[in-house]
Amino acid sequence: MSxxxxxxxxxxxxxxxxxxxxxxxxxxxxxxxxxxxxKPLFGLSLQADGFVGANGAEQAVPGMAAMFVTFTGSFAGFxxxxxxxxxxxxxxxxxxxxxxxIMVGKLxxxxxxxxxxxxxxxxxxxxxxxxxxxxxxxxxxxxxIGFSLAMLSFxxxxxxxxxxxxxxxxxxxxxxxxxxxxxxxxVPITVLPEWVQSAGRFTPTYWAMDGFLDVILAGxxxxxxxxxxxxxxxxxxxxxxxTALRFRFEESKVYVA
Amino acid sequence: xxxxxxxxxxxxxxxGEIVALDGVxxxxxxxxxxxxxxxxxxxxxxxxxxxxxxxxxxxxxVRVCGIDALADPQSARGHIGLAPQELGVYPIDSVHQNLxxxxxxxxxxxxxxxxxxxxxxxxxxxxxxxxxxxxxxxxGQKRRLHTAIxxxxxxxxxxxxxxxxxxxxxxxxxLIQVVRDLAGRGSSVLYSTHYLGEVxxxxxxxxxxxxxxxxxxxxxxxxxxxxxxxIVELVFNGKAPILRGLDVTVDESVVRVRTEDPGREMxxxxxxxxxxxxxxxxVEIINPSLETVFLELTGRRYxxxxxxxxMAS
Numbered sequence: 001m002s003x004x005x006x007x008x009x010x011x012x013x014x015x016x017x018x019x020x021x022x023x024x025x026x027x028x029x030x031x032x033x034x035x036x037x038x039k040p041l042f043g044l045s046l047q048a049d050g051f052v053g054a055n056g057a058e059q060a061v062p063g064m065a066a067m068f069v070t071f072t073g074s075f076a077g078f079x080x081x082x083x084x085x086x087x088x089x090x091x092x093x094x095x096x097x098x099x100x101x102i103m104v105g106k107l108x109x110x111x112x113x114x115x116x117x118x119x120x121x122x123x124x125x126x127x128x129x130x131x132x133x134x135x136x137x138x139x140x141x142x143x144x145i146g147f148s149l150a151m152l153s154f155x156x157x158x159x160x161x162x163x164x165x166x167x168x169x170x171x172x173x174x175x176x177x178x179x180x181x182x183x184x185x186x187v188p189i190t191v192l193p194e195w196v197q198s199a200g201r202f203t204p205t206y207w208a209m210d211g212f213l214d215v216i217l218a219g220x221x222x223x224x225x226x227x228x229x230x231x232x233x234x235x236x237x238x239x240x241x242x243t244a245l246r247f248r249f250e251e252s253k254v255y256v257a
Numbered sequence: 258x259x260x261x262x263x264x265x266x267x268x269x270x271x272x273g274e275i276v277a278l279d280g281v282x283x284x285x286x287x288x289x290x291x292x293x294x295x296x297x298x299x300x301x302x303x304x305x306x307x308x309x310x311x312x313x314x315x316x317x318x319v320r321v322c323g324i325d326a327l328a329d330p331q332s333a334r335g336h337i338g339l340a341p342q343e344l345g346v347y348p349i350d351s352v353h354q355n356l357x358x359x360x361x362x363x364x365x366x367x368x369x370x371x372x373x374x375x376x377x378x379x380x381x382x383x384x385x386x387x388x389x390x391x392x393x394x395x396x397g398q399k400r401r402l403h404t405a406i407x408x409x410x411x412x413x414x415x416x417x418x419x420x421x422x423x424x425x426x427x428x429x430x431x432l433i434q435v436v437r438d439l440a441g442r443g444s445s446v447l448y449s450t451h452y453l454g455e456v457x458x459x460x461x462x463x464x465x466x467x468x469x470x471x472x473x474x475x476x477x478x479x480x481x482x483x484x485x486x487x488i489v490e491l492v493f494n495g496k497a498p499i500l501r502g503l504d505v506t507v508d509e510s511v512v513r514v515r516t517e518d519p520g521r522e523m524x525x526x527x528x529x530x531x532x533x534x535x536x537x538x539x540v541e542i543i544n545p546s547l548e549t550v551f552l553e554l555t556g557r558r559y560x561x562x563x564x565x566x567x568m569a570s
Contacts, residue, residue: 089345
């Protein structure tokens with residue numbers, strides 16, 4: 001593995017993202033708008049659940065951050081489809097870059113963006129929506145990293161199963177909404193039917209929200225979020241295994257612009 | 258002894274029921290240009306893809322500069338520059354950024370990287386376009402950038418797969434000149450094409466591949482000398498008549514007459530035709546060339562687009 005080659009690819013991917021201002025809207029502005037819209041409703045819900053001083057940002061900020069990071073997970077997969085669309089995939093594979101060089105070069109930027117997106121959304125949540133984080137920021141970071149990793153590996157698993165970029169978008173968007181819905185990001189988990197709450201446990205979003213709410217509302221520390229972090233890493237391992245089994249470097253993929 | 262840049266033995270590849278390569282043997286000596294000629298679907302792209310590790314072979318051996326390319330494709334790639342069939346450049350990046358990225362992937366750094374970028378951009382006449390985005394280049398300019406990327410790092414073996422597809426006359430001439438220059442500087446080039454004229458322009462040793470098999474190889478002069486002279490091709494409305502006393506091959510409605518002197522033979526042909534001449538649709542004299550070689554070896558005219566390329570499907 002050559003870090004120089006990976007770094008060349010990382011720079012290239014970051015530049016491509018920077019050249020597309022639409023991604024900034026999607027990464028930050030959309031979730032912020034959603035937070036503003038949902039905050040009052042979530043405030044009432046949290047107060048009904050006994051969090052008397054809650055203003056709704058405690059649910060709206062992590063919820064919308066978690067939902068939109070799911071969509072960001074597809075960015076990594078999209079870069080592979082784009083290579084096929086530009087006919088640069090074979091050229092890249094025939095270069096001296098190894099498989100690990102290419103994977104790191106493609107996935108590291110998305111992981112960085114996912115983490116940066118969540119950090120920025122939490123910071124803006126504090127600044128714009130009066131979010132108060134009672135617990136440990138280190139604990140919050142553990143969940144942020146674990147969840148970003150889970151969503152990145154989820155995006156890659158879907159990429160490995162998709163033949164076209166349209167399929168990737170459809171599946172990731174669908175999963176993003178389902179995960180957010182049953183995982184307690186789109187609405188507080190406590191207002192959902194019991195069977196949905198049980199089903200939610202099988203989504204990474206549930207464990208991310210469990211960790212976030214523990215830190216934000218209950219003042220949890222690092223030791224309190226070990227379980228959700230490990231579960232998120234477990235999801236990452238499962239999704240990575242799917243990718244390893246299904247991803248074929250020589251497979252032709254179809255990029256639909 | 259200096260090993261060849263590329264040595265292929267008994268290479269086989271199937272895609273399901275389709276045989277793409279059926280025991281190909283091929284050697285590209287150092288500093289030589291080999292014109293790999295064949296219609297679409299003949300197996301050229303499959304061959305190139307296996308050499309640079311993009312596809313797995315079913316059987317056979319491939320050695321690049323002495324390295325077993327099937328067992329250790331990563332090491333072999335260190336000696337290979339590939340210009341694939343499809344134009345592969347990043348449209349959102351400038352010409353310089355494209356060259357820089359692929360130069361870095363070759364392992365080039367700092368001053369060496371810059372001098373390589375300058376050298377290949379000068380060779381392919383890209384110097385004035387360095388800040389232009391690849392997506393804004395004309396087709397010919399993109400083709401030149403596409404080829405320039407393959408030359409970065411001065412690879413010992415350059416694989417050019419249908420390098421001039423869609424290129425204008427000027428670009429085609431420039432690319433042919435670049436290939437000649439590369440050979441002059443000691444690089445080996447495997448130049449895959451379905452254009453007979455290009456191989457003739459290159460004056461390269463020719464390898465003709467058809468249906469996954471090498472059917473002929475040698476210099477153009479020797480191939481033509483060894484595979485007959487001119488051919489007079491007669492196409493009839495309906496089934497072709499039998500022509501006695503002439504050296505002919507018949508294929509449904511087509512009769513081909515081999516001759517050293519088509520002008521003189523014409524009288525004999527029409528005399529042999531007699532009343533059947535009224536069914537004649539067309540007459541064509543095919544002068545000695547790679548076209549007649551292909552015809553002699555396969556019994557059919559060279560039709561570059563006769564099949565769908567297996568790799569492209």
